[in-house]
Amino acid sequence: MSWRRKDVARRMKRGFTILAIVTAVLLSFGLYEALIAAPTERTMGDVQRIFYYHVPSAWTAFLLFLINFVGSIVYLIRRDEKSDILALVSAEVGVVFCTVVLVTGPIWARPVWGIWWTWDLRLTLTLVLWLIYVSYLTLRRFSTSSQTPMLAAVLAVFGALDIPLVYFSIWFFRTQHPSPVIGNGGSLDPRMAHVLLINWAAFLCLAWLMCWTRYRLEVLKREVEEEQALESILEGTR
Amino acid sequence: MRFFAITRATLAKDVRLEWRSKDAINAMLFFSLLVVVIFSFAFDPTAEESRRIAGGLVWVAFLFAAIVALNQTWARELRNQVLDAYRVSPAPANPLFLAKAFGNFIFVSVLEALMTPLFIVFYKLRALGSAWELLPIAVLGTWALVVNGTFFAAMSLRTRSREIMLPLLLFPLSIPALLGMVNATTAILTGEESARFWIALLVAYDVVFTVACLLLFEVVLEAE
Numbered sequence: 001m002s003w004r005r006k007d008v009a010r011r012m013k014r015g016f017t018i019l020a021i022v023t024a025v026l027l028s029f030g031l032y033e034a035l036i037a038a039p040t041e042r043t044m045g046d047v048q049r050i051f052y053y054h055v056p057s058a059w060t061a062f063l064l065f066l067i068n069f070v071g072s073i074v075y076l077i078r079r080d081e082k083s084d085i086l087a088l089v090s091a092e093v094g095v096v097f098c099t100v101v102l103v104t105g106p107i108w109a110r111p112v113w114g115i116w117w118t119w120d121l122r123l124t125l126t127l128v129l130w131l132i133y134v135s136y137l138t139l140r141r142f143s144t145s146s147q148t149p150m151l152a153a154v155l156a157v158f159g160a161l162d163i164p165l166v167y168f169s170i171w172f173f174r175t176q177h178p179s180p181v182i183g184n185g186g187s188l189d190p191r192m193a194h195v196l197l198i199n200w201a202a203f204l205c206l207a208w209l210m211c212w213t214r215y216r217l218e219v220l221k222r223e224v225e226e227e228q229a230l231e232s233i234l235e236g237t238r
Numbered sequence: 239m240r241f242f243a244i245t246r247a248t249l250a251k252d253v254r255l256e257w258r259s260k261d262a263i264n265a266m267l268f269f270s271l272l273v274v275v276i277f278s279f280a281f282d283p284t285a286e287e288s289r290r291i292a293g294g295l296v297w298v299a300f301l302f303a304a305i306v307a308l309n310q311t312w313a314r315e316l317r318n319q320v321l322d323a324y325r326v327s328p329a330p331a332n333p334l335f336l337a338k339a340f341g342n343f344i345f346v347s348v349l350e351a352l353m354t355p356l357f358i359v360f361y362k363l364r365a366l367g368s369a370w371e372l373l374p375i376a377v378l379g380t381w382a383l384v385v386n387g388t389f390f391a392a393m394s395l396r397t398r399s400r401e402i403m404l405p406l407l408l409f410p411l412s413i414p415a416l417l418g419m420v421n422a423t424t425a426i427l428t429g430e431e432s433a434r435f436w437i438a439l440l441v442a443y444d445v446v447f448t449v450a451c452l453l454l455f456e457v458v459l460e461a462e
Contacts, residue, residue: 076457131410138406145396147461154454155393158386158411161450165414165443172421172435 026202038195050108056200057100064094072156084149089214098130124170132159248337266303273299288361293423307345308387331456342384366429378440379419389451
């Protein structure tokens with residue numbers, strides 16, 4: 001290893017440690033803010049506080065799926081390993097956050113709406129997204145092809161094409177989900193918005209940290225596999 | 239010109255093979271017959287109820303049955319390394335894909351033509367809306383199923399336990415198409431609302447995914 005690479009590795013390690021600390025601090029602060037500092041919602045009461053986990057997870061999951069789409073497109077054009085690993089990692093972590101959304105949603109919906117689940121636009125869209133990305137990960141898992149990244153990238157593009165169609169098809173049903181409180185005509189208390197954004201920052205850092213770890217793991221895994229393949233070839237020639 | 243010659247030759251070969259063996263069509267017919275019978279035992283609907291649920295039952299039965307034809311599309315070409323021979327030949331990939339998709343379209347359409355009378359009899363169906371609109375829905379819906387199905391069958395060739403893999407890849411992506419087919423059919427059977435929106439959705443789905451399949455099929459065919 002040249003001194004340059006060593007230097008980069010050391011800096012990466014330091015960056016990783018800093019990110020881990022920032023994530024831990026933000027997550028604990030966000031938890032405090034969400035459970036204690038944030039005002040109690042007038043009609044829903046304390047159960048509304050799950051919102052500070054539900055919404056940031058959803059935003060993070062959607063962002064990760066977007067990264068997966070971009071990574072897949074770049075892979076299809078440039079065929080470089082880095083964007084493939086990025087696509088894989090963002091899909092995996094995205095599915096984790098999407099699962100959090102799908103679990104926290106019903107926990108909130110039961111006391112507020114009186115039902116665990118309803119086939120409304122956003123719920124259904126999130127569920128379909130989850131299904132599409134689980135099928136993406138299944139393909140990667142089950143593939144015996146040497147060109148798994150290529151097949152996976154193709155599937156990711158199909159999934160992305162599917163999403164607008166899913167949106168319009170479910171849009172036809174009347175929507176029961178609380179309309180967006182951020183943006184146009186939002187009536188979210190500024191203190192609540194503040195807590196929400198802190199939690200989103202914490203979740204983004206957590207997602208970044210998870211992706212980073214998973215990325216390094218995948219790189220090492222591929223290096224080991226390559227080395228093993230090389231060794232078995234060498235043994236065969238001996 | 240060569241493009242269509244290859245498509246026609248492959249399609250003719252597939253149809254002839256199927257005509258002689260009748261493997262896929264028999265399996266599909268018997269399978270969907272079983273679905274019809276089991277569903278009618280499970281629900282035991284009156285004529286009024288069955289109008290509401292028949293759209294869903296019919297299309298779910300066809301979707302499951304179509305998997306039989308889709309799975310054998312490419313598996314057949316693996317024997318004697320036909321697919322490898324095709325890959326090394328200078329023929330382009332897209333005519334092969336189109337021929338396979340048309341072949342599956344024909345098989346599933348035959349299945350639908352034979353099964354629809356049974357559905358009508360068993361579920362006492364009578365459309366309250368304009369029944370002729372069911373024809374474009376059937377054509378668009380069948381194409382929506384087979385175009386992606388043919389594509390993902392080629393993709394699942396490259397996986398372990400490929401017969402299970404195909405539905406796992408196909409069903410999540412087919413959700414909008416299935417919603418379109420089911421709701422359009424229900425709209426016509428009950429005659430309560432217009433099926434226009436759902437037909438437009440099916441057209442959009444067909445166009446988007448036909449183009450995507452043609453653009454990306456070569457990548458999938460060349461993958462080992």
